[in-house]
Amino acid sequence: xxxxxxxxxxxxxxxxxxxxxxxxxxxxxxxxxxxxxxxxxxxxxxxxxxxxxxxxxxxxxxxxxxxxxxxxxxxxxxxxxxxxxxxxxxxxxxxxxxxxxxxxxxxxxxxx
Amino acid sequence: xxxxxxxxxxxxxxxxxxxxxxxxxxxxxxxxxxxxxxxxxxxxxxxxxxxxxxxxxxxxxxxxxxxxxxxxxxxxxxxxxxxxxxxxxxxxxxxxxxxxxxxxxxxxxxxx
Numbered sequence: 001x002x003x004x005x006x007x008x009x010x011x012x013x014x015x016x017x018x019x020x021x022x023x024x025x026x027x028x029x030x031x032x033x034x035x036x037x038x039x040x041x042x043x044x045x046x047x048x049x050x051x052x053x054x055x056x057x058x059x060x061x062x063x064x065x066x067x068x069x070x071x072x073x074x075x076x077x078x079x080x081x082x083x084x085x086x087x088x089x090x091x092x093x094x095x096x097x098x099x100x101x102x103x104x105x106x107x108x109x110x111x112x
Numbered sequence: 113x114x115x116x117x118x119x120x121x122x123x124x125x126x127x128x129x130x131x132x133x134x135x136x137x138x139x140x141x142x143x144x145x146x147x148x149x150x151x152x153x154x155x156x157x158x159x160x161x162x163x164x165x166x167x168x169x170x171x172x173x174x175x176x177x178x179x180x181x182x183x184x185x186x187x188x189x190x191x192x193x194x195x196x197x198x199x200x201x202x203x204x205x206x207x208x209x210x211x212x213x214x215x216x217x218x219x220x221x222x223x224x
Contacts, residue, residue, distance in 0.1 A: 042217050050210045093155075100146050
């Protein structure tokens with residue numbers, strides 16, 4: 001596609017349930033990033049993938065959070081046993097090596 | 113996870129005036145910087161970038177200035193328009209890494 005695509009755009013889940021968020025990066029982009037943005041706040045780094053290198057998971061807030069990427073394509077961010085503090089917009093971005101990152105529209109997650 | 117920007121300062125500018133948005137970055141080894149614009153309900157949108165071997169770069173109506181001595185980045189918007197109203201974030205990338213760390217966002221309000 002022409003841009004980074006994220007799905008779903010909105011997700012409401014019950015506390016304790018698992019959720020999967022999907023990101024389709026721009027074709028050819030080797031780097032992929034996940035960020036979290038709480039309401040009215042800045043972007044909090046979660047994880048990035050670069051080619052076949054080991055991902056940088058240093059931003060994942062707890063072991064309930066995990067992410068996978070298949071080659072240089074789709075990535076999924078999984079949150080297990082969701083908590084209310086997980087409510088936020090989850091943003092995915094992709095880029096060429098050492099170039100600007102392009103963001104998707106985000107998935108708004110609400111845990112009730 | 114890493115998080116910056118717990119407080120969003122606001123800059124109010126009269127339509128037609130020039131705007132200057134400032135950002136203090138944290139890592140003296142950062143070699144690449146980007147300004148993003150984020151409108152309500154959307155993902156961040158790339159505006160302009162600059163590498164550490166430059167101190168100024170101009171785009172259409174926008175100019176980015178980099179002062180490595182004091183680790184300061186600024187975004188200048190000429191002839192500010194209502195469509196410029198948004199939150200603006202700076203992002204830095206450390207040398208040899210792929211991770212972007214976002215600075216404190218600034219909300220720009222354009223007054224008619």
